[in-house]
Amino acid sequence: MKLTKKQLLGVNITQNSKEEILSVIAEYVHEGSGAMKKTPLVIVTPNPEQLVEASNNTPFQLLLNRADIAIPDGVGIVFGMKFIRGVNLARFAGIDCMSDLIRMANKQHDTIGFVGGQHEVAHKALITLQSSYIELHGWSEQPKSFAHVDEITSSDMNKIVRRIIESQTRFVFVGLGAPKQEAFIDVLKKHLVKAHAGPVVLMAVGGSFDMIAGMTSRASERIQRMGLEWLHRLLHEPWRWKRQQALIRFVFLVFRERFFHT
Numbered sequence: 001m002k003l004t005k006k007q008l009l010g011v012n013i014t015q016n017s018k019e020e021i022l023s024v025i026a027e028y029v030h031e032g033s034g035a036m037k038k039t040p041l042v043i044v045t046p047n048p049e050q051l052v053e054a055s056n057n058t059p060f061q062l063l064l065n066r067a068d069i070a071i072p073d074g075v076g077i078v079f080g081m082k083f084i085r086g087v088n089l090a091r092f093a094g095i096d097c098m099s100d101l102i103r104m105a106n107k108q109h110d111t112i113g114f115v116g117g118q119h120e121v122a123h124k125a126l127i128t129l130q131s132s133y134i135e136l137h138g139w140s141e142q143p144k145s146f147a148h149v150d151e152i153t154s155s156d157m158n159k160i161v162r163r164i165i166e167s168q169t170r171f172v173f174v175g176l177g178a179p180k181q182e183a184f185i186d187v188l189k190k191h192l193v194k195a196h197a198g199p200v201v202l203m204a205v206g207g208s209f210d211m212i213a214g215m216t217s218r219a220s221e222r223i224q225r226m227g228l229e230w231l232h233r234l235l236h237e238p239w240r241w242k243r244q245q246a247l248i249r250f251v252f253l254v255f256r257e258r259f260f261h262t
Contacts, residue, residue, distance in 0.1 A: 001027070003069060006087055008080045009051045009253055012065045013072055015081075018092050021069060022100055029170050029199050030108060038196070040189045042067040043203040045094035048076035048250035050178050055253060060179040063186055071097055076247065080254045095208045101171050101201065106133040111167045114140040115160060115184070116175035117209040125212035139163055143176075149183040161191050164200060171201045175209045 001024055005012040014021060028041050044067040046054075054061035064070060071092040072078055081087045105112050114122035122140040130136050141163065143156040164172065172188070174181045181204040192200055210216040 006085050008077065008084060009055055009257060010061055011046050011051050011054050012070050013046060013077060013081060014070050015087055015089065025201060026104060029201060040192050040200040040202050042185055042189060043069045044182060045073035045204055046070050046077060047074035049246040052246040052249045053179065063182040076250055083254060084258050094205055095211055098173055098203060098205050098208050102129060105171050106136045110170040112138040113164060113169045113172040114209060115172060116181065117142060121209045121213050121215055125209040128213055139167065149187060152184060152187055157187065157191055161195055165195060165197050170199060173203050173205045175205045177206060
C-alpha cells in the first residue's frame with residue numbers, strides 16, 4: 001500500500017486512515033525488503049503551531065516534508081485540509097499513534113527507544129509503560145542540550161546508534177520539542193543509514209513522554225472531540241499562552257490560503 005499526501009500551508013499531510021498508516025508501518029518493520037529496509041521510516045506530527053513555525057522557517061518546513069508519514073495531529077489540521085483541500089481527515093493524535101506503535105512493538109517483541117525529555121521523564125515514561133506491558137523491552141537516552149543541529153555531539157549520536165543496533169531497536173521515539181526533534185531525527189537517520197542499521201521507525205513525539213509519565217494530563221475524550229484540547233492544555237499550563245497565539249495566526253493563514261492564494 002502506498003500512502004498519499006496533500007499540502008496544507010506548504011507542509012505535507014498524510015491523507016490515509018489510521019488503519020492504513022499503521023498497516024504500512026507494520027509492513028515496513030516486519031515484511032519489507034531490499035531498499036525499503038535500508039532507510040529509517042520517519043514519522044512527524046504536524047499541528048497548527050508547527051505549520052505556523054514552518055511558514056517562517058524554511059529549513060523546518062523541509063524537514064517536515066522529508067518525512068515518510070505526517071499524521072494530522074490536531075483538529076486545526078483536519079479543519080484546514082477540509083477548508084482548503086476539500087479532504088476529509090480523521091484526527092490522529094501523536095500520542096495515539098505512539099501508543100499504537102508501542103502496542104505493536106510489545107506484540108512483536110520489538111525493542112523501543114526513548115530519546116529526549118527533561119529530568120529523566122523519558123525513563124519515567126518507559127517504566128510506566130513496562131508496568132502495563134510486562135515484556136516490553138526498551139531503553140532511554142537524554143542527549144545533551146543543543147540550540148542548533150550543529151551542536152548535537154557525535155558522542156551522543158554514536159551512543160544512540162550503538163544502542164539501536166546492539167538491541168535491534170525497531171521504534172525510536174524522540175521528544176525534544178519542535179523543531180529540535182525533527183532536526184535530531186534527520187541527523188540520526190543519516191547515521192543509521194551509514195551504519196546499515198536495518199529497519200527503524202523514527203517518530204517525533206513532542207511532549208508525549210510527559211503525558212505517559214503522568215507529568216501532564218490529557219484532555220478527556222469529550223474535550224478532544226469538541227476540539228478544545230488546546231484550551232485544556234492552556235488551563236493546566238498557563239505559561240503556554242504565547243505559544244497558543246499561533247492558533248490565531250494559523251486560522252489567518254488558512255483563510256488567506258483559501259481566498260487569496262493565486
